[in-house]
Amino acid sequence: MKKIVYPVLLGLICSLLCSACSVKRISPEVTAYVVDNAQKVMKEQSLSYKENSLQINLAKNEYEGMQFILNNGMEDFKVKDVSVSKLTHENGKDFIGTDSITVYRQHYMYVDIHYYTYTGYPDGYYPDALIETKYDSEIYPEGFPVTKNENQGYWITVYSEKNQTAGNYTGEVTVVTDKKTLTIPIECKVYDFEISEDVHFKTYYGLFETNNYEGQMAQYYEFFKKYRMSSWRLPIEDMAPEEKYLNAAQTYATGSDITSYFVDLNGRRGWVEDPVFGKIYRFHNDFISMTNKLNAITPGKVYALTHDEPEHKGSADPNSDDFWAKGVEWFTGVANNDLPNVKTVITHDNKLPTFGSPAGFIRYTPDVWCIKPSNTVEGDAADMHANGKELWWYTCNWPVYPAMNTHIDSDLVAARLLAWMGFDYNIDGYLCYAATIMGRATNAANPDPNVWQNPYNYLDENGGGDPAGDGYVVIQGREGDGVINQNVPVPTIRLEALRDGMEDYEYLYNYKQKLNKIIADLGIDLDANDAMQMFYDALYNGTTDFDSDTQKFVFTRNDLAQKICEDVNFVYYITRGNENYDCGKRTIYVYSDGTQPVTINGKTVQGENGKYSLTVDIDETKYRNDFNITVGDKQVSVHCYPDIVSKSTVLTNIDDFKTQIIEANKRMSVSVENGKLIADFTKDSKRVNIPFEALTGVSDYTPYSHIRVKMETADGSYIPAGDMTFMAKSGASTTVSFKACPSGSVVDIPINDEFLDILKHSPLKLVFSYGVSNNTTILISDIKAIFKDVQIIK
Template sequence: MKRKGMMAVSASMLLAGMQLGTGWWSPAAARAESSPSFAVYVPTNMDKILRDDPVPQQAAPILQMAAARNEYEGGQVIVHAGDQALSRLQVSISELKQEGGSAKIGKDQIELFTEHYIQVTKPTTGAYPAGWYPDALVPLNGTLQVEAGRNQGIYVKVHVPKGLPAGNYTGEIMLHETGNPVRIPISFTVWDFELTDESHAETAFTLWGDQVAAAHGGVEGEAYWSLLDKYYWASVEERLTPSYLPVPTGDVEEFVRRAEPYIKNPKVSAYRLPVYTKTDGSIDVPKIQALVDLLRSKGLLDKAYFYPSMVDEPGPARYPQVVSIAEQLREAAPDVRSFNTTQPVDELTGSVHSWVALVNKYDESFAHQLQASGDHVWWYTSVVPKDPFPTYHTDDDLLGSRLLSWEQKDYGVEGTLYWSTTIFQKWNGQKYVPRDVWTDPIAFPGANGDGYLFYPGYDLGIDGPVPTLRLENLREGAEDYEYLWRLEQLVKQSAASLGLGDEFAAHDVLQPFFDELYTNMRDYPEEPERLLEVRKEVAGLIAQLADDPQGVPLVTVRKPDESSRTFSVYTAKGAQVQIDGEPLEASDTGAGYDKFERTLTLEPGMHEVEIAVTKNGETKTSVRKLQVAESYPYAAPLNEADSEADVSRWTKTGVTLHLTDAFSTSGGQGLQADFSSGVKFPNIRLFGAGTGFATADWSSYGALQFDVRNPNPDRTAVFYVKFHQTNGSSDDTHFVSVPAGQTRTITVPLREVQLDLTQMKGIELWMFQLEQPFRLYFDSFRLTSKTPGGTMVPGSEQGAG
């Protein structure tokens, strides 16, 4: 569960230091005749240190960075002024020199930025406070001003050139105003592999050209396209390819001619085709055919897709229009994807083949089912969802949005969409109006920072974009994805060299890394250092497999249940294997490999499991870190839907309830719920300690579970599970999707419910207003428990949770 407090200052960084003079200082850098009047703090590149946050003391500040070749890496240094303002703090950085070699990363590969703070007066959610947040990264001209008693962030961005020798590189950042200079050591590790120019996760991060033009003085003509080109490549260099190409779309031949250099560039992951329409608004099929035919003839169609914005985020009432447009685009271009911003629903399957779901509505099971039939699935985030889901909002942590790239690889999501990176104006409910982007964080109502990841450089005399801390963090995540892609390819190559078939589960080799970082996208420890450590582990395995594909054992980890893990170790023939010191016998052999297997039962917490492989007298060891959650293997009934008394404990609005023999997973009957059409938020509610359930204290239980069946043959069930607290608070962030004809067990971990679990009023299942009635079957509402025999049915003897 995410923990809120000071923005991501990690406990491991709260090191003892010294207070000298008027500022915080550290003994490692304080060997000076006169003390500087400021403190220095080095957080991770995922920490957001607000302007007025208290700054932890550090005994020996050092900027530690690591990256592969052909990768950018960012770092931060926070300066905290003492009792007096810093009027001219000089900042410089050296080149980075290879230890034990002659290679270097020159100053031309290093950029320095000052972090611009923007004031959030109305927080997006209650999870993070109002305050001055670091956001825009303004090129640093060598000097800084810092107000007394306040923080100023310095952002360092290093590019590792292709072909650079691996190893450790060192340098320093020097800060000087009064007293002796402060020298912050830099230790930069270059790992022994190189990222490709290609990005293997597609993106569509849209640039709004009209807003860019207005923010740069109203440029027109070729100057307009030249300006958009700068924004376009600035985004591509962050591995976030914009949707539209920065070329005119009106004339087909001109579009193809000017688009070709972009499409052929390996750094461009995908591009959006114009959806031409006639004067009456209908799709211009002949013109689209002409465009697609010309692109196909030049071999330029592979990266193309449509995104018909006239049916953006459609509700059920617009499904017929979605189907009509999909059919017309398929007629014009049967070999081009056409994305729709909606989670997969049965009503559109067969017509829509490319889906873009909100991250909180991504249904992994349904998505994989559709992908197996040839469909494509992306996801996106925007104003919604908000915390606890990952966002790009100014007042949210950076770790969650970076983890989205890991989750994207884990869940098999092919691409990411974002509606705009350049909303420099403000939506007032009817139109966009001017705003001061440097002081007003709201571009679109509802979320600070949503709709823009750049600032306009025009205000600073820059003919192009100014990046943000949020943008740089998304690039870091995109590069993490490339690590995972690279590792997966090497695992597959190693498996092939051992003679393992295509059925080898390469994903199971990566799974422990994912499990170290999160349970799901809304449930992860706020520990940026953990992600950096896992990234280091992934990098190490990449380097080992690249160097010796057959000499490195392949270790898969599966989870039979919450408290056990099954290790399978695949080695070249003739090796001996031990897991945590226990020798294993081969459980399977093939032409080129032996397989060893062991299942461990583990207590909750973090575990390190050692795998030792001995071959030809040489032993190599590796460690897999495993995060094991608390286990709740038993069920405490909450409402069993087996009697009229069970039915009567539910209250309802716009829903008819009764027992049914048509569905049962426990006992003899189930609950039939008919949700009416034309009712705002039809719902059923199980409320009240002592009447609806035994007690308001749910804190000893693990999760709410229930079984649901959607009997409709061609409609997906979409509803929410809402939790209520006795003081009137609620948590309405739990989305459920059940495809047509399917039965599912729904599990909502109670650690994800953002309420006081000792004061629970109850649960509610609700839908948005329906155009047609919808029937669902439910059964066996229960809370998972650590011990057997418990119950939450009112009037029964309550067992321990």
């Protein structure tokens, strides 16, 4: 987990969504562009003139993808066939057969509605569904049509068998169009380790609307299992009789590749007459008996959701009989008592209740808290585990960027990083509330409910809605749908990224196991997590600050794989150190048995009791710094990326301007502490001011696109709708309105011409006003200016 706080590291979203070239390219003929598998390439996106070989690295028993993009800037064309040869090992004998390779066409969805807390992603056609090319050959016998100067992406998934020979393989992709035939070389490396069938990161994927034809529930259950994902329930009816439930558990859930399943509590409980206590609420005896038998078949895998975001459904008043936490204590308490072999789960759209808070008394009530990644507090997971509980993450319509999510317009690498962060933060599982919803919302601007055209699960009458892709990571192919014409689940590029993340989790698990063995053999006092921090440091600062530079991700994953394969009996890593570290320096540590000399970049390092360290200078002009380490005759390397502090600038250290801020808000109760402005709003006091003199971080705003502000409520309730106004002494102003949003959201203020004009005429203050009806305490913090090359603002 992140143990330090350091300058913000934001990757260029432009490198994902508008990558490689700012000049619109015109391909004079059908051209193939190779990109890595951690990014999405939009249909109208400009690409550079690069024709590299496709490269893929994977372990044994792993699926991994690669992609290329076709474009012709001069004329329309048709893709008649895309085929992949077998991949042949360098020994000339072993190979990965074509039956282990699947070719998909990327299907694009037009997205023009972005969740209101972040609107930086551009409108346009995003790749999502992955359609096997075998369906295209039936529906488009003359070839799939591609419009000139539009991209058409293809995704190739390769599977490496458990007994696959490690080493380098080569092959090629052949693309036949009506204009020309292209050949793209493939370079494949299979690492000399295996991903176990055991899944170590628990999951819940809600398979809604999957009872439309005979066998669909089982079909989708097995499909998700192939992606290392456990479905929400066993593939039977919710109220199925006990025998059917027990048979399903035995058939589907006994393997180590299934981590959990949930039983539905509806219809399983009620008020009964007790001879001692009178009328009591409890679960039915036959259900209690069945859950005990289920646990005997699948020990520790039986879960039940007792509350879904209860903080939004009960009263927020602790003195009310309807206080939401009292309802949790009562009902979850009944479930805990009656169903001792079922783990009770609560999804919670806030941080965990803390002792001393109004809801603190239920901190240890459920067996599992399931919270948003952005609401994670350091130490929560350790505390839950110390008390025999679990901590899971979930995502849905919120949070959005800069937090992690899996929406169509989100960074693809974010879906993959969910598992990396889950391992880092010691999270037990991930819940995707809905993975297969077929219903699509419509309004005047989006009248077509066709799942192949409409990406929205919810739209409102004002032109807004939930993010595209919320509610599904699979599209249900159906007979007669004109796209697949078969009853089959169709994966999305997001689902592929989620599976890749699950497999990356096993990389991390393998490496930690290796480190723990070496640490035990050496008999040293070292936490393996400290040695793994260097991987996380390369990719993110926290759950709301990840680097979208996919080159860094690809390199870091491959570096992790190489370290798993190394035959060494020592531990080594590079670290920043404590929270007050020097950005221009790092420290490299080596732990060995102390019998062999140690050098770092050719310099001999002296150690004591097998512990060696050297502080090195970081060249901040380099994209990446590499350091070679030798221990005896073994040579290894560590890497680090310089901290990029220029992508955003902190506008104010609020604590330094406490006096000025309080003076500017004489009409309301305001305090400043720990970097946050804390304002108590009432129906009579609805505005808080930040004097411009406190915004000292930037003198020239022209290189920046917007100001970003984080907002929270003290009780975790939604931020009321409101306005942000930048005002000059003359009275001139520019205002940006925002809708009600979850606590912890970031809101952006565009730096437009009006904003820049006010800067020329004695700027006075930044004013936040909210439409509050009751007393509300709002916390404002993390006020930053974001460079133009980081985000694209609508």
